[in-house]
Amino acid sequence: MAQLDRESAERTKIQNLLRELLDAKRTRKSEQLSQDQLGLFAAAWEARQAAAEASQTTQGKDDDGPGAPPAADEKAPRGKSGGRQPLAKHLKRERIEHDLAEADKHCEACQQDLRPIGEESSERYEYIPAQLIVIEDVCKKYACDCTIKTATKPSQPIEKSTAGASLIAQVIVAKTADHLPLHRQEKIFERHGVDISRKTMGGWLAQGADLLDALYGSLKEVLFESKVIGTDDTGVKVLDEKLPFARTGRIWPYCGDAKHPVIVYDYTTTRGRAGPEEFLKGYRGYLQADAYGGYDAFFKDPARGLIEVGCWAHARRYFHKALESDQAHMGLALFLIAQLYGVEEEARPLSADDRLRLRQLQSRPILDKLHNYLEEIQWVVLPKSPERRAVRYTLKNWVALTRYCEDGDLQIDNNATERAIRGLAVGRHNWLFFGSDGGGKTAAVLRSFVASCQRVKVEPFAWFKDVLSRIADHPITRIAELLPHQWASTQA
Numbered sequence: 001m002a003q004l005d006r007e008s009a010e011r012t013k014i015q016n017l018l019r020e021l022l023d024a025k026r027t028r029k030s031e032q033l034s035q036d037q038l039g040l041f042a043a044a045w046e047a048r049q050a051a052a053e054a055s056q057t058t059q060g061k062d063d064d065g066p067g068a069p070p071a072a073d074e075k076a077p078r079g080k081s082g083g084r085q086p087l088a089k090h091l092k093r094e095r096i097e098h099d100l101a102e103a104d105k106h107c108e109a110c111q112q113d114l115r116p117i118g119e120e121s122s123e124r125y126e127y128i129p130a131q132l133i134v135i136e137d138v139c140k141k142y143a144c145d146c147t148i149k150t151a152t153k154p155s156q157p158i159e160k161s162t163a164g165a166s167l168i169a170q171v172i173v174a175k176t177a178d179h180l181p182l183h184r185q186e187k188i189f190e191r192h193g194v195d196i197s198r199k200t201m202g203g204w205l206a207q208g209a210d211l212l213d214a215l216y217g218s219l220k221e222v223l224f225e226s227k228v229i230g231t232d233d234t235g236v237k238v239l240d241e242k243l244p245f246a247r248t249g250r251i252w253p254y255c256g257d258a259k260h261p262v263i264v265y266d267y268t269t270t271r272g273r274a275g276p277e278e279f280l281k282g283y284r285g286y287l288q289a290d291a292y293g294g295y296d297a298f299f300k301d302p303a304r305g306l307i308e309v310g311c312w313a314h315a316r317r318y319f320h321k322a323l324e325s326d327q328a329h330m331g332l333a334l335f336l337i338a339q340l341y342g343v344e345e346e347a348r349p350l351s352a353d354d355r356l357r358l359r360q361l362q363s364r365p366i367l368d369k370l371h372n373y374l375e376e377i378q379w380v381v382l383p384k385s386p387e388r389r390a391v392r393y394t395l396k397n398w399v400a401l402t403r404y405c406e407d408g409d410l411q412i413d414n415n416a417t418e419r420a421i422r423g424l425a426v427g428r429h430n431w432l433f434f435g436s437d438g439g440g441k442t443a444a445v446l447r448s449f450v451a452s453c454q455r456v457k458v459e460p461f462a463w464f465k466d467v468l469s470r471i472a473d474h475p476i477t478r479i480a481e482l483l484p485h486q487w488a489s490t491q492a
Helices: 002-027 035-055 166-176 184-190 196-210 214-224 274-279 293-300 312-323 327-347 350-375 386-396 416-433 437-455 460-473 476-482 484-491
Strands: 141-143 148-151 228-231 234-238 247-255 263-268 285-288 306-309
Touching: 148 476, 166 196, 166 386, 166 437, 184 196, 184 234, 184 416, 184 476, 196 214, 214 263, 214 293, 214 437, 214 476, 228 416, 234 416, 234 437, 247 274, 247 293, 247 416, 247 437, 263 274, 263 437, 274 293, 293 306, 312 327, 312 386, 327 350, 327 437, 350 386, 416 437, 437 484, 460 484
Parallel strands: 228 285, 285 306
Antiparallel strands: 141 148, 228 247, 234 247, 247 263
């Protein structure tokens, strides 16, 4: 009998995994509840509350349900304004006048010459293909009877290289921001009639990362000034000459808070605790992440000074995965989580102090209801089922998940860090793997500056071109001036 139960449980587990894989393959991934679902779950919650009140009238328990879905969820999606949008104002404009032929400027009816009364204009985009040019640096030489002097040329990012700062910047941005593998860039340069091998470009990437190493350290210093750092990790295939197959390395993004708008990536060969332990050495503050067991030792050691903040997006994902197999129980939990996010919609534009007050007033009661509900159903749902995993994950991490209600500067989830992973996920489908651990470290450095530029709305190519052209001569004591958020203020 026990053997049959184990086989049944294993079969159910495999069926759930297959369903998740098929859903991920066939359907659009979304954890957003529809209005119909929210309305259905709201009605179920109210009915449940009414039944509970009827059975406990002697105790005088007053436990009103959260009510209808939050106003934020009821808002109709804001449609795009009609009509053609104006063309970008910052682009160079070329005026082309179209005039009548001289013969057409005379009226056949009244025999008078037509006089100008105005004009009609319209705009369109035209594309000018990129081009490569050759810059010849000519250094004049002068001499007298006792000396010779030669003019000096500006420093280049890579001395004695055929690549200038703008070309290196283009290769970096195309690979790291636009996810173009080097072999595709090689083909693009071929269309320009230029032979630049992918091996040469790979060398430029590594040398560019070396040039930015001191700036990468400065970026990390700014990150460590944050009150809260968000982190996550994702796997990337890495080639290894010692193995007949590609092993899996890890990329870890670390996101600073709103006052420190930087994103720093770190590469490690494994997912072991040693990677984040080494990277976070010296940081004291809040760390927001999923419930990865490798972090547990950090939070248990008071000397580390790290405080755990959970992520409701991760918790919600467990309930979504279990929704199909147990809509009755999981739907009510998702309804309450939607209420929490409804409060956050209202709290987003507020100051940290006002946000904290709003959470204490509205989010805390909802959290209490959710906690009581999960404790009630944890022994009702089947063991080892997706529903049980969802309930167990949430209750086990309850302190970390509710910590955002203790400080207005904290966020309800770690979605900002997950968005930092999205670019890597897109890249994996294009360049597929890192050629070595060194390539992983190079990618982490370069991706840090691309993501930090994007976060503060700085055009990455402009930043790389400018910084690479002058970082060799820039004083090391003022290196922080070149960080994307500092650089943006000097360009305004």
